[in-house]
Amino acid sequence: xxxxxNNNTKSFVDLVVETQSSVVDQFVDATKKLxxxxxxxxxxxxxxxxxxxxxxxxQAEMFEKTTAQMNETTQNMNQxxxxxxxxxxxxxxxxxxxxxxxxxxxxxxxxxxxxxNPADWSNxxxxxxxxxxxxxxxxMNMAPYYQMMSNNPFMNTQKMQHQFTExxxxxxxxxxxxxxxxxxxxxxxxxxxxxxxxxDSFQGMNKMAESLTKFYELWAPMFKHxxxxxxxxxxxxxxxxxxxxxxxVDKFFSFxxxxxxxxxxxxxxxxxxxxKQLAETGLNNYQQFKAQAQMAPWMQNSPFNQMVDIxxxxxxxxVEAVSPVSRLFEENANVKNAKIWNEIYxxxxxxxxxxxxxxxxxxxxxxxxxDTLAENVAVxxxxxxxxxSVVKLFQEWMMLGDDTFTKLxxxxxYSKLMTEVSSLQLRIKKDMDIxxxxxxxxxxxxxTRTEMDEVYKNLYDxxxxxxxLERMFNHEEEVKAEVKNPKKK
Amino acid sequence: xLNTNSxxxxxxEINDKLxxxxxxLKQIEEVDVATTPKELVWECDKVKMYHYIRETPPKCxxxxxxxxxxxxRHDVLDLQPDRSLMKKLLEEGxxxxxxxxxxxxxxxxYLTMEDYILGYLNDAIDFVRRRHKVNKIHKMGICxxxxxxxxxxxxxxxxxxxxxxxxxxxxxEDANCNMLYNWAKHLDVDTMVDxxxxxxxxxxxxxxxxxxxxxxxxxxxxVMDMMxxxxxxxxxLRMERWKNDCPDLSGEMYRKYIKDLFRDNKLIKGTFELGxxxxxxxNMTVPFLNVYATEDNIIPNKSTIAVMDxxxxxxxxxxAFPGGHIGVFVGAKSQKELAPSxxxxxxxxxx
Numbered sequence: 043x044x045x046x047x048n049n050n051t052k053s054f055v056d057l058v059v060e061t062q063s064s065v066v067d068q069f070v071d072a073t074k075k076l077x078x079x080x081x082x083x084x085x086x087x088x089x090x091x092x093x094x095x096x097x098x099x100x101q102a103e104m105f106e107k108t109t110a111q112m113n114e115t116t117q118n119m120n121q122x123x124x125x126x127x128x129x130x131x132x133x134x135x136x137x138x139x140x141x142x143x144x145x146x147x148x149x150x151x152x153x154x155x156x157x158x159n160p161a162d163w164s165n166x167x168x169x170x171x172x173x174x175x176x177x178x179x180x181x182m183n184m185a186p187y188y189q190m191m192s193n194n195p196f197m198n199t200q201k202m203q204h205q206f207t208e209x210x211x212x213x214x215x216x217x218x219x220x221x222x223x224x225x226x227x228x229x230x231x232x233x234x235x236x237x238x239x240x241x242d243s244f245q246g247m248n249k250m251a252e253s254l255t256k257f258y259e260l261w262a263p264m265f266k267h268x269x270x271x272x273x274x275x276x277x278x279x280x281x282x283x284x285x286x287x288x289x290x291v292d293k294f295f296s297f298x299x300x301x302x303x304x305x306x307x308x309x310x311x312x313x314x315x316x317x318k319q320l321a322e323t324g325l326n327n328y329q330q331f332k333a334q335a336q337m338a339p340w341m342q343n344s345p346f347n348q349m350v351d352i353x354x355x356x357x358x359x360x361v362e363a364v365s366p367v368s369r370l371f372e373e374n375a376n377v378k379n380a381k382i383w384n385e386i387y388x389x390x391x392x393x394x395x396x397x398x399x400x401x402x403x404x405x406x407x408x409x410x411x412x413d414t415l416a417e418n419v420a421v422x423x424x425x426x427x428x429x430x431s432v433v434k435l436f437q438e439w440m441m442l443g444d445d446t447f448t449k450l451x452x453x454x455x456y457s458k459l460m461t462e463v464s465s466l467q468l469r470i471k472k473d474m475d476i477x478x479x480x481x482x483x484x485x486x487x488x489x490t491r492t493e494m495d496e497v498y499k500n501l502y503d504x505x506x507x508x509x510x511l512e513r514m515f516n517h518e519e520e521v522k523a524e525v526k527n528p529k530k531k
Numbered sequence: 532x533l534n535t536n537s538x539x540x541x542x543x544e545i546n547d548k549l550x551x552x553x554x555x556l557k558q559i560e561e562v563d564v565a566t567t568p569k570e571l572v573w574e575c576d577k578v579k580m581y582h583y584i585r586e587t588p589p590k591c592x593x594x595x596x597x598x599x600x601x602x603x604r605h606d607v608l609d610l611q612p613d614r615s616l617m618k619k620l621l622e623e624g625x626x627x628x629x630x631x632x633x634x635x636x637x638x639x640x641y642l643t644m645e646d647y648i649l650g651y652l653n654d655a656i657d658f659v660r661r662r663h664k665v666n667k668i669h670k671m672g673i674c675x676x677x678x679x680x681x682x683x684x685x686x687x688x689x690x691x692x693x694x695x696x697x698x699x700x701x702x703x704e705d706a707n708c709n710m711l712y713n714w715a716k717h718l719d720v721d722t723m724v725d726x727x728x729x730x731x732x733x734x735x736x737x738x739x740x741x742x743x744x745x746x747x748x749x750x751x752x753x754v755m756d757m758m759x760x761x762x763x764x765x766x767x768l769r770m771e772r773w774k775n776d777c778p779d780l781s782g783e784m785y786r787k788y789i790k791d792l793f794r795d796n797k798l799i800k801g802t803f804e805l806g807x808x809x810x811x812x813x814n815m816t817v818p819f820l821n822v823y824a825t826e827d828n829i830i831p832n833k834s835t836i837a838v839m840d841x842x843x844x845x846x847x848x849x850x851a852f853p854g855g856h857i858g859v860f861v862g863a864k865s866q867k868e869l870a871p872s873x874x875x876x877x878x879x880x881x882x
Contacts, residue, residue: 239772240556243754247552250751251545258542268533294748430534431541433752440745447744452710457717465719472726495640495728502641505576509650516657 256290257436273423278416291408294443379477386473393466400459407450411443548755555758562768565606567618569629573658577633578651580658583621590624591881593692594663596656598630600675601647602735602780605629607773607860608673611766614861616870623874625669628659630676634778640728642781644788645806648683656683656690667692669877673860674698674830675788681838682798685815686808693880695820695873697859700830702837703796709831711738715793724782732777742828770861799837812838818846818880820873822859829856848876 235241263281267273415438419429429435450456475491483490489497573580580596597617599605608629609617620627630652635642659668670691672680677699684694703712723730740747750767757763797803803810819842823835839847852869854862859869 235557235559237556237559237562237768239562239768239775240559242775243751243768243771244552244556246747247549247751247755250748251549253748254545265533265535269535295744428534430537432538433541433545437749437752440749444743444745448710448742451741452713454713457710457713461714461717461719465722468719468722468726472722475726494637498638499641501638506646506650509575509654513654 253290253293254432254436256286256293257439258432260286260290261432261435268419268423268429271423271426274420275413275416278413278420282412282416287408287412288405291405295404379481382473382477386470386477389466389470389473393463393470396459396463396466400456400463403450403456403459404447407446408443411439411446414442414446415439545755548758551758552755555761555764559765559768562765562772564611564769564772565609566612567609567615567621572628572662573655575651575654577635577639578655579631579633580655581629581631583617583627583629585621585626589626591626591878592663593665593667593669593881594626594628594659595620595669595671595877596628596630596659597671597673598652598676598680599632599673601632601679601784602675602732602777604773604776604778605631605673606776607770607857610769610773610861614766614863614866616860616865619866619870620874623871623878625874625877626663628655630655632778635729635781636779637728640782643783644679647784648679649686649806649808652679652683653687656687660690666690669693669695669881671695671697672699674856675700678792678798681812681815681842682803682805682810684817684819685810685812685842686805688814688816691817693818693820693877694815695822695877697822698824698827698830698835698856699821699838700834702799702834703793704799704837705831705833708834709828710741711829712793712831712834714738715789718789720786720789724786728782729779730782730785732779735780736774736777739829770857799841801841812841813843816843816845819844820848820850820876822850822852822869822873824852824854824856824859826854826858827856846880 235244260283263283264273264278267277267281415435418438419435422429451460479490479492568584569581570584571579572582597605597608599608609615612618617627617629632647632651656668656670660666667690670680670684670693672678672694674697677696678701680694680696681699681701684691703715705712754764754767757767791797791803795802798810798812801811821835821839823830823832825832827835836849839849850869850872852859852865854864859865
């Protein structure tokens with residue numbers, strides 16, 4: 043192999059290739075046994091296995107070449123220990139700045155009041171949308187903090203990762219490919235389980251394995267320093283990948299990944315825009331819609347199951363059909379509706395802001411956890427101890443995390459912010475529920491939730507009245523019986 | 532230094548365990564809990580009361596009514612035959628009834644704490660009293676069920692022979708006890724209840740899981756090692772089933788629970804009111820056994836113990852159980868030591 047001349051890495055690479063080949067063989071055999079009735083799976087596995095091994099050997103040959111690059115990379119990585127924290131700080135500030143700008147703009151609008159001139163309204167609306175779009179576009183282009191990192195030789199995470207990926211190629215890439223393969227393979231198996239609790243448990247085991255894999259990926263770039271016994275806090279700070287760690291923490295606490303959250307926000311934004319436009323047109327088109335809807339084939343079968351589709355289709359067609367907000371008249375019901383949706387959107391911006399702050403608190407603390415773990419590992423390495431288990435590292439991270447996170451969650455600052463975020467979410471939901479009902483369902487031939495809630499209240503009151511009467515009656519019977527046959531006390 | 536061989540081997544083992552886990556879990560068709568025989572004897576709306584069937588006559592004539600927290604299912608008290616507080620208490624000679632609070636839906640969002648305590652619980656107690664032709668019964672309450680039983684006992688001490696509570700929260704003053712106490716102080720409960728009507732079990736479970744964030748990941752390391760031990764695996768699965776089977780909470784009940792108890796600590800302060808009754812703990816004069824778990828991370832010990840000095844009972848006793856919140860019902864020590872001690876304490880006060 044090409045690593046023969048490199049005494050430092052020979053055993054490392056050989057071992058990786060040998061062990062992984064055997065791991066894949068073992069896995070392929072086991073999978074074949076499990077899916078013995080599905081012939082095409084055998085064929086796919088065999089092909090995959092060969093491709094995997096070829097790739098593995100190919101990458102091993104690259105190892106020696108990339109070692110030189112590694113030395114160069116290491117020399118470049120001499121920035122301060124604060125760099126990792128900067129990533130989160132920048133992420134947070136980015137979120138804050140966007141939200142502040144947009145929110146302040148909205149506040150200004152609100153303070154000025156709604157103009158009676160539709161053109162003014164329209165301009166403001168367009169400016170606002172433009173600003174928002176800019177933000178989204180900016181994020182699509184990987185956001186300012188990525189630019190900041192590109193300008194900073196150390197914080198150029200992508201470059202750093204690339205170099206490490208090359209250096210650790212045979213180990214890192216193949217392990218990741220292997221675990222992706224394994225996770226994907228196991229991913230859907232729970233569906234075949236007859237018992238839901240067992241299926242949930244299997245899913246839980248899978249997720250745990252997935253988290254472990256992500257944790258492994260975080261530490262893998264540092265393994266070379268473990269091997270060379272020169273791992274310390276400096277190397278840790280240099281090699282820690284904040285992006286990956288953020289993704290790991292997001293998963294651990296089930297935060298939405300940034301991109302998903304942005305998509306979600308975007309979806310909301312579009313939805314509210316549609317609502318405003320609908321508010322503008324009022325429900326003049328409702329009758330026409332209803333007549334069309336009733337003729338639709340899905341209306342003949344299960345209309346209530348299709349309600350969401352009706353709503354979505356209607357909304358989309360309305361968005362296309364109606365004119366923008368510039369057609370708004372002066373203070374009328376439609377303008378009022380538009381204001382309500384505006385408020386909802388304002389709340390969403392605030393929510394975004396506060397939620398970012400909340401997440402930032404968690405990220406900050408998660409860095410403390412990882413730093414402490416790294417310190418512990420560094421001490422072990424310096425003491426000549428072996429790092430022989432990623433599971434143990436992960437478990438230590440969780441133990442340290444429990445301590446750190448529970449202190450954070452218990453703090454006044456976190457508690458206040460967390461409950462504030464929760465209230466905002468609920469308020470948005472409540473407002474949207476009311477408006478949705480008002481706009482769509484109040485004219486539908488179905489009971490709305492508000493109406494059902496009134497029915498529930500009446501039923502509750504009637505039942506309570508009945509029970510109280512029943513209790514009074516029973517009590518009177520007991521008193522009568524007592525009078526007839528006094529009990530000994 | 533790095534031991535690559537052991538790290539690779541570790542991952543191979545994990546994947547091997549995952550495969551074995553799949554094969555084992557695939558075979559499991561049923562995860563049964565609460566199998567001790569019992570019959571339905573009373574129901575009102577979604578609330579039911581069961582009577583445990585005894586093979587032998589009870590050792591005392593005064594029956595016991597057990598009620599668990601409304602936010603969890605009572606099944607954990609009878610999780611499996613060898614870990615069943617109910618079964619053990621039956622074996623010790625008690626005659627036991629148990630409340631099943633049911634699964635509230637949006638239609639139940641107006642149910643108040645008064646409806647639960649002075650409505651359902653009171654009606655069930657009256658039913659048992661009539662059925663056994665006794666004036667007083669023994670009452671046991673667990674966690675939130677203990678708190679509600681304490682409130683009931685303060686209003687209707689004349690209907691109870693004794694009160695035993697397990698890991699119940701009474702004093703909510705110290706917000707630093709744990710994060711849930713602090714969160715409750717800041718929670719905008721009005722917006723929450725007005726929005727959702729019934730408070731989702733998932734939301735509450737998420738809050739509880741934050742008490743030990745790693746728990747939902749860490750537990751699976753242990754599970755993977757259980758795959759060849761069917762008994763251990765089934766124990767785990769039963770507990771999982773119970774933990775995932777949580778009812779939603781009526782919004783109005785939750786509103787008062789958070790505002791009056793968690794936030795304003797009215798019960799301890801002596802200002803709590805329910806259904807027109809001023810709830811004075813000094814009126815709680817029935818013999819009282821207060822069980823707390825020394826390692827309880829959900830209900831802080833000081834919250835449980837604080838009630839001792841405020842009640843009117845002269846016959847009162849603290850029982851420190853060495854273990855955690857759930858260990859009180861399912862731990863081996865619970866079966867061996869706690870259940871017999873409680874049964875003995877209750878029976879001694881049955882005459």
